[in-house]
Amino acid sequence: MAELSLTNVVKRYGALEIIHGANLEVKAGEFVVFVGPSGCGKSTLLRMIAGLEDISGGDISIGGRTVNDVEPADRGIAMVFQSYALYPHLTVEQNLSFGLRMNGNPKADTDRRVKQAAEILQITELMQRRPKQLSGGQRQRVAIGRAIVREPRIFLFDEPLSNLDAELRVQMRVEISRLHKKLGTTMIYVTHDQTEAMTLADKIVVLRGGNIEQIGAPLDLYDDPANQFVAGFVGSPKMNFLPAEIVEKQPYGVTVALKKQPEVRLSLQIASTDAEVGQAVTLGVRPEHFLEAGRGDIDMTVDVDVAEHLGNTSYVYANIAGGEQIIIEREESRNTSNRDTLTVALSAAKTFLFDGAGKRLR
Missing domain, CATH: 2.40.50.140 (Nucleic acid-binding proteins)
Structure with a gap:
């Protein structure tokens, strides 16, 4: 696990600035959730941390090392996307091991990591199935397992539950929370669902229009909102x-x-x-x-x-x-x-x- 630091991070597309000097400190092992309405910049901020988007200004540091110009594969992160992005022609076991095998990881270590991830996520009995034979929740477990086998310093989740039905979302929230407790790894999670944020997060970052409106523990934001936007966004039903x-x-x-x-x-x-x-x-x-x-x-x-x-x-x-x-x-x-x-x-x-x-x- 590693700490994460954002210092005056800016993102521009030409003359259009969409992230306006974001500052954030994430402690090692924290579960931090980015929330806000559609278009507020939360996914863009996550992609800049991952290295999938270049930053236009400021610094991103992971484990005390500035990573502005570091390739995504060398940042020590693993990302779980909204779409499962599984290879349909490969089995679960092959999906889990694919990235490690392509990087030339030793077979014994790859097998160990795959077996451990399968046990953590309780998908051992699914290892020889292909994605089309899995439910939505099972596919999402495999997607998370593919991130686990990389043994990253930071997990990044980009609205991973939005394709699931209401009952499965509740179940997967519980499982992701258990996963964090078990692994103790730093996790950054993006969602538009403030219920997910309140139930999962150690710390919530509320964004609007590319600005960070407030950062705090879930109940701190609920009991002591900084402004009317945060007060209306945190809490269900809304204020x-x-x-x-x-x-x-x-x-x-x-x-x-x-x-x-x-x-x-x-x-x-x-x-x-x-x-x-x-x-x-x-x-x-x-x-x-x-x-x-x-x-x-x-x-x-x-x-x-x-x-x-x-x-x-x-x-x-x-x-x-x-x-x-x-x-x-x-x-x-x-x-x-x-x-x-x-x-x-x-x-x-x-x-x-x-x-x-x-x-x-x-």
Whole structure:
């Protein structure tokens, strides 16, 4: 395993800059996940680490060695792609050993590595099958096994589960997590699925438009987002955003009122000097942070549109005055039917405040 360092890494295609000075430190053995919407630059950043894309500026270091001009095969990395990229005419065993044999690796060592990878991934009984005889999950295991046999210092995963159905994705998430614990190797993983990021990562890197918005442990990003974009991207269902206005300013904080329901007011403790009376702001509330009526700082009534009952948890899709739709998570809402009204409570301690540019007001 090895540490990874990105220092002011830039990527340009002609005059178009798509990665804007990325800085990142990954410790040896960490599992780091890049997340963000399509086109944010996460796969490009991964390919630059792999050496499949040239960098336009900055430095990439693996294990303390700058690798800007080092060929991909000499970087000590192995990459697992979204497509399985298996040779259809070769058996599983031949797919696993192919790269090693082409590089002239000794047969005894190649056999040892292939056998070890098969045991780790529990595919020993599949060794004589060809890819067309395998399920999607089995093919992905073989693709991962082909990376394992290289015994890399860093594993790179580029949305490896996106071709699998929901049940298989859950299963493979667990298996990749087990693999990391077993091997202890540094892993960099790209996904657009924040559930994958939250469940797999030691550290999450949130990207938008070629910029790194925030880096942190999953629950740190969930509990303490740096801005409205991160707050809305991390968490499922996503955070609710309610238009509001600052109506009072005190030495210890501000009082905000919902724009469409000005009677709904909350006093928030913030130290920011950027807040001013009359300023348009956005109040962020996670679905699970709506409380039972009377148990928070202020009650508000909403019109229920749809209620989804999922066993112990239900998601209530409701409309507030003005038409904005919010999602409320409730543990007991079997009796909440369509077109009912529902009264819930807001707690200042469980809300977030953002200015017009999306900056968090703390």
